[in-house]
Amino acid sequence: DTGVSQNPRHKITKRGQNVTFRCDPISEHNRLYWYRQTLGQGPEFLTYFQNEAQLEKSRLLSDRFSAERPKGSFSTLEIQRTEQGDSAMYLCASSLVGKGQYFGPGTRLTVT
Amino acid sequence: RKEVEQDPGPFNVPEGATVAFNCTYSNSASQSFFWYRQDCRKEPKLLMSVYSSGNEDGRFTAQLNRASQYISLLIRDSKLSDSATYLCVVNRGDNDMRFGAGTRLTVKP
Numbered sequence: 001d002t003g004v005s006q007n008p009r010h011k012i013t014k015r016g017q018n019v020t021f022r023c024d025p026i027s028e029h030n031r032l033y034w035y036r037q038t039l040g041q042g043p044e045f046l047t048y049f050q051n052e053a054q055l056e057k058s059r060l061l062s063d064r065f066s067a068e069r070p071k072g073s074f075s076t077l078e079i080q081r082t083e084q085g086d087s088a089m090y091l092c093a094s095s096l097v098g099k100g101q102y103f104g105p106g107t108r109l110t111v112t
Numbered sequence: 113r114k115e116v117e118q119d120p121g122p123f124n125v126p127e128g129a130t131v132a133f134n135c136t137y138s139n140s141a142s143q144s145f146f147w148y149r150q151d152c153r154k155e156p157k158l159l160m161s162v163y164s165s166g167n168e169d170g171r172f173t174a175q176l177n178r179a180s181q182y183i184s185l186l187i188r189d190s191k192l193s194d195s196a197t198y199l200c201v202v203n204r205g206d207n208d209m210r211f212g213a214g215t216r217l218t219v220k221p
Contacts, residue, residue, distance in 0.1 A: 031207055042199050042211030043156065056208065091155060095207060100146050103155035
């Protein structure tokens with residue numbers, strides 16, 4: 001399967017813990033995006049990379065959130081000191097510049 | 113007001129019906145437009161791009177009216193497998209995508 005992959009698929013954590021998610025994009029795609037989606041809403045943009053450069057961060061991305069794409073391939077999204085409001089589906093997508101985005105299956109985070 | 117607004121639905125239609133979804137966007141500088149489909153607890157999947165001249169892919173027709181900042185998706189001869197949430201997506205430029213909240217469609221036998 002050469003699509004976008006994400007790990008883990010599900011994560012349950014206690015409030016205050018740190019979590020890290022990984023995204024492996026489609027190999028030839030130079031753009032990589034992170035979104036958050038809650039029930040009944042469309043995906044909300046968090047941040048995106050072109051190659052290894054992080055080009056934009058949403059105001060939704062508080063100081064507790066950090067994303068990296070160190071070699072321009074896979075990316076990680078870390079949430080520090082998780083809060084119950086962080087519970088959501090975290091989606092990764094990749095694309096070529098100017099083309100539609102292809103999503104991974106998402107990581108469902110539950111903060112208890 | 114949200115940047116991308118869609119009919120909230122849900123739309124419940126019988127098999128074979130024609131159904132239309134509407135979407136409006138507020139950023140007049142938006143450059144490209146897409147429809148995505150999202151099944152329950154699955155990731156969004158690109159359904160089709162939307163071009164100013166209108167475009168068709170089988171039973172699906174997408175239209176764009178830049179002057180009115182309006183996008184539509186028409187599904188003809190709907191199938192049970194079309195049941196999903198349809199997301200309107202606007203590219204504000206440089207692949208800065210904004211998603212609508214989605215319109216839920218249920219096709220019934």
